[in-house]
Amino acid sequence: MKKSLGPATLAFPTPVWAVGSYDEDGRPNAMIAAWGGICCSQPPCLTVSVRPGRHTFAGIMLRKAFTVSVCPQSLAAEADFLGLVSGRKTDKFAATGLTPVRGEHVDAPYIDEFPLVVECALIHSYDLGAHTMMVGEIKDVKCDADKLLDDKHPDPARVLPLVYAPGVGTYHGLGPVVAKGFHAGKTFMK
Amino acid sequence: MKKSLGPATLAFPTPVWAVGSYDEDGRPNAMIAAWGGICCSQPPCLTVSVRPGRHTFAGIMLRKAFTVSVCPQSLAAEADFLGLVSGRKTDKFAATGLTPVRGEHVDAPYIDEFPLVVECALIHSYDLGAHTMMVGEIKDVKCDADKLLDDKHPDPARVLPLVYAPGVGTYHGLGPVVAKGFHAGKTFMK
Numbered sequence: 001m002k003k004s005l006g007p008a009t010l011a012f013p014t015p016v017w018a019v020g021s022y023d024e025d026g027r028p029n030a031m032i033a034a035w036g037g038i039c040c041s042q043p044p045c046l047t048v049s050v051r052p053g054r055h056t057f058a059g060i061m062l063r064k065a066f067t068v069s070v071c072p073q074s075l076a077a078e079a080d081f082l083g084l085v086s087g088r089k090t091d092k093f094a095a096t097g098l099t100p101v102r103g104e105h106v107d108a109p110y111i112d113e114f115p116l117v118v119e120c121a122l123i124h125s126y127d128l129g130a131h132t133m134m135v136g137e138i139k140d141v142k143c144d145a146d147k148l149l150d151d152k153h154p155d156p157a158r159v160l161p162l163v164y165a166p167g168v169g170t171y172h173g174l175g176p177v178v179a180k181g182f183h184a185g186k187t188f189m190k
Numbered sequence: 191m192k193k194s195l196g197p198a199t200l201a202f203p204t205p206v207w208a209v210g211s212y213d214e215d216g217r218p219n220a221m222i223a224a225w226g227g228i229c230c231s232q233p234p235c236l237t238v239s240v241r242p243g244r245h246t247f248a249g250i251m252l253r254k255a256f257t258v259s260v261c262p263q264s265l266a267a268e269a270d271f272l273g274l275v276s277g278r279k280t281d282k283f284a285a286t287g288l289t290p291v292r293g294e295h296v297d298a299p300y301i302d303e304f305p306l307v308v309e310c311a312l313i314h315s316y317d318l319g320a321h322t323m324m325v326g327e328i329k330d331v332k333c334d335a336d337k338l339l340d341d342k343h344p345d346p347a348r349v350l351p352l353v354y355a356p357g358v359g360t361y362h363g364l365g366p367v368v369a370k371g372f373h374a375g376k377t378f379m380k
Binding site: 096112126176 | 194196197205226228239260266269271275286314321328333334335344353369371375378379
């Protein structure tokens with residue numbers, strides 16, 4: 001028996017991505033986005049949504065670039081802090097001890113301590129209301145060498161990404177593998 | 191030491207959402223989307239990306255409606271099957287035993303066995319290349335009554351959403367709570 005909860009942003013899971021940008025003065029900044037996801041395979045793109053009033057917004061628009069640093073389970077408090085204060089008033093890197101690294105392919109910084117990072121060129125932005133959806137074309141993905149499964153694939157069991165649950169507002173770890181994609185469903189093939 | 195992996199859709203986590211629609215003949219259909227996420231708080235919106243050649247595509251465009259049914263850990267094989275075959279040739283509901291239920295607010299079916307479902311009206315579609323990003327305004331969220339934490343909040347520990355890891359292609363469970371949002375970061379406040 002399903003109960004109606006009305007129109008609300010209640011879907012699981014969402015990512016915990018630090019969106020890195022340089023602000024108008026060239027200072028590195030990062031905010032946390034749970035509103036985002038991969039949105040195209042070719043060209044490879046992802047989207048993150050940012051409120052127009054956020055300090056991050058102007059920086060991305062100006063430089064047409066941002067990064068996504070995937071927050072690991074071990075840095076949940078740091079990640080949460082990035083969503084609690086504004087880069088307008090606070091140097092979040094100084095406050096947390098996290099290290100900004102200039103992107104190799106785009107004019108935006110990523111977070112060195114986060115194991116998996118994605119460099120994006122802003123190719124579209126769509127004003128949806130409270131948030132503007134930024135579409136970034138992925139120019140490069142970088143992963144800590146010791147967290148790779150092979151030459152091409154980050155190992156989720158070593159990256160240990162945080163997972164967010166909207167509504168209740170909890171950060172979770174990634175659970176164990178329960179099935180293999182493009183494989184488990186074959187049991188239903190006739 | 192980070193290693194470059196080139197431009198690729200490698201970010202964790204992604205959702206495992208069944209996108210429900212009626213096809214041109216009025217038959218219920220569902221496909222799996224890992225490319226998607228919440229994209230706006232007000233109006234509440236989410237996005238899923240669909241390849242234009244998919245059977246789902248025409249149905250969504252015609253009826254301007256789709257649903258997202260959040261796949262639970264216990265139905266990983268069923269979820270995977272929804273991504274393995276086309277609704278053009280296969281009645282995926284008959285093959286898996288899953289039950290389509292007509293949406294209450296939009297002209298699209300959701301999956302009764304999935305604990306958390308979202309009814310969406312298509313308000314924008316953006317052609318990005320291989321995928322078209324569909325933005326749905328959330329008209330209602332429904333959750334199994336026994337999986338709610340209170341009157342308004344689904345309990346992630348009872349919904350037990352699947353989580354996908356692109357690249358390696360594994361479905362994971364949701365791990366335990368490691369921190370509380372808008373709280374854990376206060377440790378860095380001066």
